Amino acid sequence: MTDAAPTTIDEFRSRLASVTDGLPKRLRQCADYIAANTDRIAVSTVAELASGADVPPSALMRFCQILGFSGFSEMQKLFRDAYAPGWPDYTTRLRNLKDSGAGSPSALLAEFVEAGRLSLEQLAKSADETALSQAVALLARADTLHVVGLRRAYPVASYLTYVLEKLAVPAILHDHAGRLDHRHALRPSDACIAITFAPYSDETLSLAQDARSRGLPVVGITDHLTSPIARLSSVVLTVPEVDFGAFRSLSATLALSLALAVAIGTARG
Amino acid sequence: MTDAAPTTIDEFRSRLASVTDGLPKRLRQCADYIAANTDRIAVSTVAELASGADVPPSALMRFCQILGFSGFSEMQKLFRDAYAPGWPDYTTRLRNLKDSGAGSPSALLAEFVEAGRLSLEQLAKSADETALSQAVALLARADTLHVVGLRRAYPVASYLTYVLEKLAVPAILHDHAGRLDHRHALRPSDACIAITFAPYSDETLSLAQDARSRGLPVVGITDHLTSPIARLSSVVLTVPEVDFGAFRSLSATLALSLALAVAIGTARG
DNA sequence: GGCTTTTTGGAATTTTTATTCCAAAAAGCC
DNA sequence: GGCTTTTTGGAATAAAAATTCCAAAAAGCC
Structure with missing residues (x-):
């Protein structure tokens, strides 16, 4: 007292x-x-x-x-x-960048920084801890992880695969290079991570569908619970990504993917 | 008054x-x-x-x-x-995520979110507006853009290429798929964007070197001004990316790349 | 250099805010 | 149910902060 x-x-x-x-x-x-x-x-x-x-x-x-x-x-x-508000000199600086004129490189940078930051904040607020843990559990006990993500989801899929590899977790990136199809590599003891955002890529959905019908657990990373990938997934992780112009920052999606990968790596020991 | x-x-x-x-x-x-x-x-x-x-x-x-x-x-x-919308529940939430135990998926997510946010803030604070404008000017007047980035820089390179394509800017991704080499596609009227972080990838440096010796302007995106890519570049853009564990969030690098791409797209009309 | 206008510093005042204290209410105990 | 202890609410007080005002100083002007 x-x-x-x-x-x-x-x-x-x-x-x-x-x-x-x-x-x-x-x-x-x-x-x-x-x-x-x-x-x-x-x-x-x-x-x-x-x-x-x-x-x-x-x-x-x-x-x-x-x-x-x-x-x-x-x-x-x-x-x-x-007290260090969410805007120390950072906001001042952002403002300066934006002030340099709409459409200028600096103003664009400020916008994308802001979009990224908002995405991350929303992710922190809205992340579904239960779903994330389930996804980790599911993926940690699989043999090989099949990662698929095309178009704008492709950078995420490739980074996820890179990190998994670094953590000694066997992972295959289904990148459709040369229209080659590795779907016969899907074994029942494996699992699949499918990443797709509107407009959803047919190829990604098709691979997820295939994995599902072979009995593999599917973890979907997408923008809404209503996404078509949701019906095909055992666990769905949604990411609230903020766009600027027509392009999304991917910051939140990458953060989620990294967390997922490292958690899987840790769980596998 | x-x-x-x-x-x-x-x-x-x-x-x-x-x-x-x-x-x-x-x-x-x-x-x-x-x-x-x-x-x-x-x-x-x-x-x-x-x-x-x-x-x-x-x-x-x-x-x-x-x-x-x-x-x-x-x-x-x-x-x-x-002040209300600065940290309101965001920071609290981050804290809760972290509290769920070191190594848990939620705690990892919190760490990566934080790393991403810090990276973005530092980028906003430290970005070199002049260099960015120079890079845009240089790249906007080139015919075709050659983008190279491997390993952890690869997601960035691929997204950059994706966005450039969407903006109708001719871009080639040098991804070294199948060890195929497109360096003969480098024409004097083109330009090169090379992305690399420590440990710097030889292939990336080599392509940048090649571009340089053929007289193409090279824009380097890297972690320090002392990076080996700096000597090969006409303009260097540095990105202060914060790591968590062994992995970088890429948030800042992606934000910078997006700004670069959209600025180029805009400058070309 | 004297006159007018603007700017300045600080003391006095008012308002707001923090803090204390005590009597009443509630809770616990025999 | 009466007695003791704890908890509570609000009025009273003290402290701190904001705000005003005015005489002195400085700056500008003729």
């Missing part, structure tokens, strides 16, 4: 977690609200936070003291010092 | 820019300091900002009014409210 005040945000979080249980009703409301709105501490007043937590200001004051601070101000100082 | 107060941060910035010239000494100090520290407005007091700008608090108050606000508090409100 009279411990020293947390001096870092990580310390703050663990203190918060350790103190939350065994707190009376009102103080618990404070703890819950603060945990869910940690980011607003730096820019709010006691009254604002208290009303958000639906408690009187005095309750919130007491709560700050329970965490070890002398009062609200001391707690706020921690967050104000650490 | 008595315009309405800015209601968005963009508006704020342009107001600031338009008002800065023709301001007396002290007020100008305010303008400069605020422009450089916009991000701290939300979490500072008048006194703190004033002392940062090395002016008395009253000067800063006057400055707020010149911008159209009734006072400092109104200006601060703009930034405190706008």
Whole structure:
């Protein structure tokens, strides 16, 4: 109760977690609200936070003291010092880039950077952890992984295959080079990763279909749960990719693919 | 002078820019300091900002009014409210993902998302606008673009080629499939884009060397100005890609490549 | 160089915000 | 059910911050 005040945000979080249980009703409301709105501490007043937590200001004051601070101000100082908004000089710079005129290379770069960043943020927010774990489990116990992705999904498919290979996971990239078809390489103990975005590529769907009818598990990486690949897949991973102009950044898709590959590599030991 | 107060941060910035010239000494100090520290407005007091700008608090108050606000508090409100969509649940969510245990798929995803985001931010901060414009100019007046990038640079090279093709810019991907070599396709009126990261691929360097000795302009996309591709290039674009584990996110490289491709497409009309 | 206008700094004031304290309510205990 | 302890809400107070105002200084003008 009279411990020293947390001096870092990580310390703050663990203190918060350790103190939350065994707190009376009102103080618990404070703890819950603060945990869910940690980011607003730096820019709010006691009254604002208290009303958000639906408690009187005095309750919130007491709560700050329970965490070890002398009062609200001391707690706020921690967050104000650490405050680095999602736009330090980064946003300023983006703005400068864009200001150099619509259509200029710099402005385009700014747009694509922004599209990539948004995609990644949305991925973090919307990623389905359960599906991801299922996909890893499924793919980790397969012998060989068959990766397919064409057109704009091709860079992802090729990188995924590259990383899998580096991790000593047997993987075949079905790239349709020379219209050669390796679908007879699909063995029942294998698994398939199919990547496709609207407009969905027939060749990709066809390979997934083939894998499915041979009894291979199929993991689909696509843009929506309504994508045609969904019906063919055992597990579907959706990626909310933000386009700029007609082109998608692929940042989110690559991040997801990398995570998938490394998780598979780890699971296989 | 008595315009309405800015209601968005963009508006704020342009107001600031338009008002800065023709301001007396002290007020100008305010303008400069605020422009450089916009991000701290939300979490500072008048006194703190004033002392940062090395002016008395009253000067800063006057400055707020010149911008159209009734006072400092109104200006601060703009930034405190706008802060909501910076980290709101995104950072919390990332944290949750990571908390699910080191090595878990979710934790890996969080790491790659973070690596990608950092890469993009650094790219925005460090991008060399001049070099980018030069590269676009050089590539826009070439007949055919020869794109080369192997191993981990291959996904980038392939996507770049895909996008160029979509934009009706003639492009050849030198993918070394079947060890076939297209270097005789290099014509003096063409140009070359070579992408390579440490450890630099010999084949990529060799093709760039060839292009150079035939008098083609070479644009290098690489990790450092000291990269071996730099000596072979007419223009070098560096990308500060953040790795996680042994693998790079490629987000920044792809964003840069996309911007390059679209700028070339636009410049060619 | 004197006069007018603009700019400046700081002290005084007002407003807002944080913090304390205590009586009432609730919860726990015998 | 009465007694003790804990928890709570709100009014009172203290502290801090924002804002105003004005006299002095500086700059501009004739």
